[in-house]
Amino acid sequence: MEKTWYLKRINIFQGMSEAEMKQLDGITHMKHYDKKSLIYLPGDVSDQVYLLKEGRVKISKISEDGREITLVILEPGEIFGESSIVSNDQTRSSVAEALENAYLCIISRRDFEEFIHKKPELALSITKLMGFRRRQIETMLEDLVFRGVHERIALLLLRLADRHGKVVGDKKLIDISLTHYDYANLIGSTRETTTACLNDFKREGLIEFQKRKVVILNERGLKERAKYED
Template sequence: MFADLTTMRASGKNEYIYFPNDPSKIVFFLKRGRVKIGKYTDDGKEIIKAILHPGEIFGEMSIAGQESRTDFAQALDDDVMICATNVDDIKKIMNKNAKLSMAITRSIGERLMNVERKMESLIFKDARTRIIDLLVQMADKRGKKIGDEILLKHDLTHQDIANLTATSRQTVTVTLNELKDQDLIYMERKKILIRDIAKLK
């Protein structure tokens, strides 16, 4: 039943899936590739809210009553594949499928908590701490434990990290180099090895 109500969409790298102020009528499920959720400030600076991976849902705030998008969604890879479903159809399915309803409700709750945590971080934490917090979150979510160390594979540029932490590219570069000099991390291209996550925190 669910498959009959979804439309598969392919998006190329840097293609926008939706923009701010677009009608919130579709919920998306990411099947392949990565999607960036973000917004632009009045002076044109990009702020990244999240980098999504396969299995994650986005655009789900429409289920909670959002009428227009407040952010944008953009494909980060050449072969992004998403399932698109009308919000009214999703609501009907949720009424009949408790497991799906719980999963989507949890996703909405997590998204709202992440926004709240990010706001608190911007208000109460300095740039270095925000960058470290991001590394810890990424390690917890996608890191691979190797002995006492954690290997984090990623595709983020220093500018991406800056946009995720509301800092500057220069600040990210300086902070990562300081952490490397302190032997808290080791960096290679698209890889960060966290030596001791307890000390990093």
């Protein structure tokens, strides 16, 4: 099945010619991953780049004491697995897991390197993307050091709403199913503490739960809890 129509939706590939898109289509193959399937682990050989077609993928790190820290949740149209290749690392340093049933377009390391060698502007776009993600991680680490758990949870909900939110009347649904354990991993806390904070926000009328999804009822109040600055 031709994948050109999908590849055109990926930001870093926009602006390429039809011939270049067909070349890219020719070096990718599609693979399905079931929900909760592991795509790669730390120490795995870094020999592929992934383009997310459908579903969501979680990228996380394992700390020295064995705790999982979620770095980002990726949406369709995003690329991942490219950083270790661009930085010339031979093995993975993070975990990639399918949060939902996912379809990925996969490119081998060799084909990817040859392709970006011919497209220096693509290499620049990937470098900028890596820089943006690095700044996101730095911000998250600063939050861990300087913010309390209630602030971190409030900030996380606001960021998830920006990235995955849907407006429903005067409310905003975070349209992604996460457990309290997932939320804890996203803010570097325990499940018990995270659950207590979420329940506090519910009692305060800031949020409500719809199964494993959070609905923001009072965005202004949540921003006050987060000490959020526009």
